[in-house]
Amino acid sequence: MELIELSSVIDVLVERGFIKQFTHEKETRELLEKEKVTFYIGFDPTADSLHVGHFLALMLMSHMQRAGHRPIVLVGGGTAMVGDPSGKTDMRKMLTPDDIEHNVQCIKKQVGRFIDFEDDKAIMANNADWLMNLNYVEFLRDVGVHFSVNKMLTADCFKQRMEKGLSFLEFNYMLMQSYDFLELNKRYNCTMQLGGDDQWSNMIAGVDLIRRKEKKPAFAMTATLLTNSEGKKMGKTVGGAVWLDPAKTSPYDFYQYWRNVEDADVEKCLSLLTFIPMDEVRRLGSLKDAEINKAKKILAYEVTKSVHGEEEAKKAETAAEALFGAGKDMSDVPTVAITKDMMGGSLLDALVYTKIVPSKSEGRRLIQQGGIVVNDQKVTDVNATVKETDFKDGSMMLKRGKKKFYKITIE
Structure with a gap:
């Protein structure tokens, strides 16, 4: 130290x-x-x-x-x-x-x-x-x-x-x-x-x-309290608080939270939540447009390493790179399960059951805005069902919003 x-x-x-x-x-x-x-x-x-x-x-x-x-x-x-x-x-x-x-x-x-x-x-x-x-x-x-x-x-x-x-x-x-x-x-x-x-x-x-x-x-x-550039408290998601316990917020989800902070909040988060020297913090915080993503990756890695250790930080980083790049290693993506009797039933019900969305109304809104993607196919019908053909090798990949990925399996 x-x-x-x-x-x-x-x-x-x-x-x-x-x-x-x-x-x-x-x-x-x-x-x-x-x-x-x-x-x-x-x-x-x-x-x-x-x-x-x-x-x-x-x-x-x-x-x-x-x-x-x-x-x-x-x-x-x-x-x-x-x-x-x-x-x-x-x-x-x-x-x-x-x-x-x-x-x-x-x-x-x-x-x-x-x-x-x-x-x-x-x-x-x-x-x-x-x-x-x-x-x-x-x-x-x-x-x-x-x-x-x-x-x-x-x-x-x-x-x-x-x-x-x-x-x-x-x-x-x-x-x-x-x-x-x-x-x-x-x-x-x-x-x-x-x-x-x-x-x-x-x-x-x-x-x-x-x-x-x-x-x-x-x-x-x-x-100071940890707030974003709009003065709102940070550390909250649609699903609730961002916890330090990996059983409540997985290291991958934790990493993704910091990877997706607003551009305007990067410098503040690097300053308060890492030990990176301030000259480097200011340099990273001044990056613009696509370049700021480099700073976000450093922020996500450093904060995840502090909370969950270097091994989990590397796993989360690798999983994120695989999803956003050309790789196909999904081992560290959050996995949720539905029951067998949900097969053929409402996709909205499955989203709520797995807590991917907090409510049906939120799920409908996401689908209507093009925010739910199943196996690279955008879902456009709020009455869509869960199909057996969606499950390849026992799992289905679902993306919520721009950067939130889930692997869905059957219990």
Whole structure:
């Protein structure tokens, strides 16, 4: 792992476009130049895999570790019992303790690919260790006394929920996250919290709690959210989130997601999601027209390698080249299966069954726009059926849109 000079880590993060806000910019810069600090980023285990949005946070954490600072990966086994209202228009689904514990274990495995935990270079913690056994009355007297309800209600994470209704359950989330920072400060001398900019209100509250209660310095800085040139969050597809777990988003589909980003987003993605030097990032991002595809291939390969390893990245790259070139190796194309009794039935039904499309209406729209191709033949009839003659050597090739390929087999 290449180490970054301590004095340059903020400059590196700013140059690459990570940093959005500081609570105390001057003091933070001075601290990171002079000392090795312990910092943390929290991940609530609301699913059994991290997704592309979390990947940016992991890259931020990795840059900091390369500069000699010690990360704490905080898994929110306790806060997940409540649910973070930030960025949500409705209350999150309540998870059972068993669901949360399963998700925690899955996330722990994924994080190890990005963060070096050897020789105490990083810490893995779970806030269930201190939140689940709190005495509520003592907590209110010890922590709640430092929070102004009037001030809390001005926070963005609460403001946008006031019209639809904010449960008292979720209203506690800010206190719990602030308490996490306080607890990590006491246990590990953690002085800094990092996270997405949607966590700004919660992070300010944690910094304020430590400074009020402990009379000690504490800092926070937020990272920009991963958005495209139109300001929309990246990492979403028609089928849902782009996951880091290969069982939820295959390495090939993951590769193809980055291979197909808009031209205007290539430089930003290379900057935030790879370790390619910025001079090269700017050169690749400045390529025009057909040349920009070279940059997209590099982006797709580098990000897939980081998440899934070099072998899977090479497989995905080879499969993509085979499909777009003259090759015929389909071994790494995503495979989906239909049942025998679907033979002779509606192609639309098969598309929905295999989750190639999320709904019949979406399937009809794609067919009407020429976006479904079976074995190199464009499907023009929304009432088309699945035919035995379409299956050669037990499988049928289907293309959705310009670049999404599937191998369909029969169960």
